[in-house]
Amino acid sequence: MPTLTLLTFALLLTHHGFSLSRPQCHSCEETSCDCSRQKLKEVPAHPSKLITQLDLSFNRLRTIMKNDFVAYASLQSLIMNNNLIQTIQEQAFAPLANLKKLDLSFNRLDTLSAEWFKNLFSLQHLNLLGNQYKVLGKGNLFQPLKNLKTLRFGGFHLQSVREHDFAGLSALDEVVFDGQNLQVYAEGSLRQIGHIKYVALGLNGPFLRNQTLVKAILSDVTHPDTTLKFIDTFFVRKAQMSPFRSLYHGGTKHVTLKNVNITMGACVSFLNMLSHSNLTMLSMEDIKFFLGYIGYVPYHPTMNHLEELVLRNVEVPQFYSFPALGFLRPLLKVVRRVSMLNCWFFAIPCKFIVGLSNLEYIDLSDNILSDLALSQMMCDGEGGLQSLQTINISRNHLQSINSRLFTKRPKLKNIDMSGNSIYSMPDTCYWPPSLQFLNLSSTHLEKVTRCLPTSLRILDVSHNTLTVFNIKLPFLTELHISGNKLSSLPAGSLYPRLTFLSIQNNNVHTISSTNLNDYNNLTSLEAATNTYVCSCDFVAFMRSDVTYHRVTIGDEFKSYVCDSPDAMRGTSVVDARLSVFECHTALSFSLLCLGILALCLLVAGLCHKFSVVWYVRMTWAWLRAKRKPKLKKGELRYDAFVSYSEMDSGWVEAHLVPELEQAEPPLQLCLHKRDFIPGGWILDNIMDAIEKSHRTLFVLSQHFVRSEWCKYELDYTHFRLFDQNDDAVVLILLEPIDTETIPKKFCKLRRVMNSRTYLEWPNDDNQIPRFWQSLRTAIKRPETDDGNHEKETVGM
Structure with a gap:
């Protein structure tokens, strides 16, 4: 029973047009989905x-x-x-009550x-457009479309337009009618539609x-x-042009021929x-002119x-072999505006131009005029x-600026x-x-250079290598200088009336x-987009001070991007977050130094x-002493x-x-006043004296514990005692010393006094x-050393 229920549900879904696995469109933004060119065979599922x-x-x-839908x-x-x-x-578009644009073409x-x-x-x-229908439905096709403003219909297969096909359409502004094979109208x-502002007609077959x-x-x-625009048509014979007489009777003012092939004879007939007529504007776009046979045509x-x-x-x-476009000369004598764009014009004779007394505007862009041709054209x-x-x-x-060609045109502004x-x-x-505008x-x-006219109001020198x-231009109100290599804004004092400045894509x-x-x-x-x-x-200025100067950022604020410092590279100025150290470098550096x-x-x-410091010096001295070879007892020089x-x-x-030295036998003492090498480093003398002595005799007093050099001698002797593990230290106490009063840096003295007599x-x-006897006994070398000592004394 459950299986039957599921099967029935699946059949119902299929009957109502649902798909159990609708494709997904993965190119959706906030309110739009671009699902084009994805090989879809079904309408994709609705995204969330x-x-x-x-x-x-x-x-x-x-x-x-x-x-x-x-x-x-x-x-x-x-x-x-x-x-x-x-x-x-029939009900496919019923849910789309809000739909404003529907394209079912081709x-x-x-x-x-x-x-x-x-x-x-x-x-x-x-x-x-571009479907296979022969007629526009069974009648009243557009009746519900009361708000329709643009209608494009027809194609290769359309054969008939009936009387009531456009019933109900009263708000149309634009109609594009492809009737290339239309047979019945x-x-x-x-x-019935009424006045239409724009009509494009493709009537190649009927013509x-x-x-x-x-x-x-x-x-x-x-x-x-x-x-009126006539598109996709081939005008060959003069007889084809007779329907255009209707334009004369209808009072049409604007006519355009687009994507048209036309012979010379047909064009002359068209103008005749x-x-x-009341024609005020004639446009020919994407036109091919063919010579053809003209015959006699008034x-x-x-x-x-x-x-x-x-x-x-x-x-x-x-x-x-074409007679140029001289047949347009009667028209050029009366028109005020002429545009010849991308027409491969390379020369216009002076005598042709002289008669154009009414011409106020001429556009010859995208042609192949040279400096010589321009000079001839401007007489x-x-x-x-x-x-x-x-x-x-x-x-x-053009390769040069010849301002003299324009000097005697008193009304020239742009x-x-x-x-x-x-x-x-x-x-x-x-x-x-x-002259007010120069591009x-x-x-x-x-x-x-100073070639720029001082009368300019608008100047565009963008996308060069400046x-x-x-250059001082006192009347300039707009300056376009984007796409150059400027490292700073031009001096504002040179342009006292400037209201607009575009300096994008420079090195500012x-x-x-x-x-x-x-x-x-x-x-x-x-x-924007500077370095x-x-x-x-700068960041603070861009965020607040710009408006204080009554200056509006005219381009996208997000496009003001940091080039440095490295941590901010590629970040928008509005999103830049700089540390206190970067913002107050001098103060931060001073505080850091302090x-x-x-x-x-x-x-x-x-x-x-x-x-x-003493401990470091002692360690260094000890390390140096460790590297010296130790003297044997027989090599010692002093007692x-x-x-x-x-x-x-x-x-x-x-x-x-x-x-001690006048006793029998005499003892040899090392005294710094007498036995240190003159000019030698005192630390080296101390280490050398201790190394060459059998004992180190410390005369302790309050003066001793306050002496830095005595401390050094004591520390070094302690290192030697630790290394050799013998009884190398003899202490003489000249006056009572309380160990608690000894400075902490004499820690080794405290240790020796606590551990030795x-x-x-x-x-x-x-x-x-008795004191001297005990002292001599403490200092005296062993018997094996005495002989050596005596021999050494005799030898000396």
Whole structure:
């Protein structure tokens, strides 16, 4: 029973259009999913986001089921062009009440259903181009689409347009109609829509075979406020052009031919048809002109209302035998604006230009004009083009700036010479005093000179290789200098009226309030993607002080990125977090030095208190002594080394030395006053004396414990005692010493006094002989050494 239930549930899901394993779209952002070109065969599962835009173009969808978009109720844009869609169930788009844009173009739909659009009350843009339908549904297809503004329909298979096919459409602003093989058109069909602002017609077949059908269509769409565009058409014969007479009667003002192949004869006939019309703008884009057979054609077009002529991407395959474009001359005499873009123009004679007295704007960008051709066109700076206000000669083959060509054009305000290969400019130039805008961007300039006109309001020298910009321009309000190699902002005092500055992609390291204070009227600054050194002052300035100077950051604040320090490289200025040490380097360094000094003083104090220096010196002395070879007892030179304080030297010289050295047998003492090598290092003398002595005799007193050298001799003797493990120390106590009063640094003296007996200088004179006898016995060498000692004495 459970198995049957599961099977029934699976069948129900399949019947209602659900898939047990719907594909996923992995290219979803916050409110949109780009699922194009993912080889999808089904509408993907809804992601866990509020999706308003879904792109399913260039996939392999064939059937749209009625439950495919149930989860996409918030969708506003649905793109499904270039799939294999053949079937759309009638309720498939019912959940999409908020949909504003639907693109079903270039699929395989052979039937259009009004049920698809029944609930699409919000739809504004619909594209049905390139499908296989022959008619626009069974009738009233677009009736529910009251808010539709853009409609694109038709294609290779469309054959008939009926009278009521566009019923209900009253808000259309744009119609693109591909009727290349249209056979039947019910007159008045498009007129039901009312006035349409923009109409694009692809009527190649009807223009060739059925001019009556074309006239009917043009009669329905022509209007003084309608822009007409004729696309994807081949005009060969003069007879094809007769439908254009409808434009004259309809009062059309704007006509565009796009992606059209046209012969010379057809073009002349076209212009004749529009003679005396209200046409104000004529545009020819992506055009191929062919010579063809002209025959006799009266050619005197009169278009007194024509104001603008645009030629874009014009190709003349047989240019070597073509009569140029001289047939446009009657038009050029009346127009005020001419654009010839990417038309491979390389020469325009002066005599052709002289008659263009009304021309105010000329755009010759993206051609192959040279310096010589420009000079000829401008009549070497003499006559013609007296009304010219703007000239655009960007992206040609110019290599120099010849300002004299423009000097005698009194109304000239704007010159665009960008995208040429100029590299350098003259030191001085002569411009018309009316010139306000000059564009020299992307011209490889390495240096600017006083050639720049002082009358300029707007200057663009971006994307060159400038390292310095210091030309005074008192009237300049906008300066575009991005993409150069400047290391700092130009001096603001040179541009007192500047309100906008763009200095992106340079080598500027910092911006400060001092820089901006020089600009009295600057309100907008674009300075992103420079090599900024993110110091604390710069980061603080960018976060707060910029607005204080009434300057607005015109580009993305996030694009102000740190180049240094290394820890902040690649980080946005708004996200930069600098340490206190980086922000207050001098103060931090001073505090650090003070801290180190205090630590050194503390260590020095502790070392002094605990006699660390002495211990280090003793260790060093001991290490040095360890490296010396030890003397055998027979090699010893002295019986005793006497260590005493200088304050006790009187007792030593008056009592100790006579009693021991004049005794029988005499003892040889080592005294520092007498036996140390003059000029030798005292430490070496002490170590050498102790090493060569059988005993070390310490004369202890209060003066002794206060003597640093005595302490050193005591410490070294202690090391020797520890190494040799013998009885090498003899202590004489001249006066009573309490071990508790001995300084801590005499720790070894305390240890010796606590572990060894010592001789006390008696207060009773009767005890003195016994004292000397005990002392001689303590110092005297063993018998085996006495003989050696005697021999050594005799030898000396």
